[in-house]
Amino acid sequence: MPPKTNNNALAQRKKEQLKQKQKTRRLIWFTTVGVILALIIVAVLIQPKSKAAEFDYASLPVLGSPDASVKIVEFGDFKCPACKQVNELIKPQLLKDYIDQGKVAFYFVNLPFISPDSYTAALAVQSVHHQNAKAYWNYFDEVYKNQGDEQVEWATADFLVDLAKKTNLEIDYDKLKQDIVDKTYKSEVDAQYALADKLKVDSTPTFFINGLVYPADLGDYSALKKYIDHELEGK
The missing domain is CATH 3.40.30.10 (Glutaredoxin)
Incomplete structure (x- = not known):
């Protein structure tokens, strides 16, 4: 007969796995947001300035x-x-x-x-x-x-x-x-x-x-x- 599974150990392992998944999601989210913000900043910096009208x-x-x-x-x-x-x-x-x-x-x-x-x-x-x-x-x-x-x-x-x-x-x-x-x-x-x-x-x-x-x-x-x-x- 196989040994009985330690329920506490299994629960702890699932909890740690869940935490790791949450960390991974947060990392992906922050990285995505960071990339988007970087792109916005670049777009603002490189956008052409308003051209002054020419008057005689x-x-x-x-x-x-x-x-x-x-x-x-x-x-x-x-x-x-x-x-x-x-x-x-x-x-x-x-x-x-x-x-x-x-x-x-x-x-x-x-x-x-x-x-x-x-x-x-x-x-x-x-x-x-x-x-x-x-x-x-x-x-x-x-x-x-x-x-x-x-x-x-x-x-x-x-x-x-x-x-x-x-x-x-x-x-x-x-x-x-x-x-x-x-x-x-x-x-x-x-x-x-x-x-x-x-x-x-x-x-x-x-x-x-x-x-x-x-x-x-x-x-x-x-x-x-x-x-x-x-x-x-x-x-």
Whole structure:
């Protein structure tokens, strides 16, 4: 008769085997997770960085020194209420903290998508820019200051010419009117609209800072300031 099996010894042996299997499973799990994490890290490290958009800065209206190390490009529509707010609340702070100090250059690109008179306003500001670059930003501010209801057609040729006269711009008002009527700078406005489309700009205002779209809320000046300061530190 074969000897009786020691039940305690058998139970202990099964317990040890179970522990060994659990250790093996944990080892496989940790190894798998480790490999996955390593692959993720490698993917992050080798992924291409966002490519900066290229702007023909020399062709755009500039506020500040063109030699500034940080360049901000705004895509805007003169009928856009949010653009008006940024112009009246954020741009003055940028002027004080950066633009007037030669640290930032501010540029504008027309994206007249709201209504047909958005396009009319874009034609008007382009005409002023070509007639007198120094008068451009004064007119720019006045158009936003006198912005009408978004749902109403207010940016007519007559309104825009009268506004230029009231602002005492040093330009030829008859030429301004003719440029608007004849759409003299249609090709420029269309090219700017096409640039916005190419860069997938789908809302106004949108800022590009040194060629990269600013990802945060433009109404948060402290966040914008931190972003600009970071760009300045990197120069």
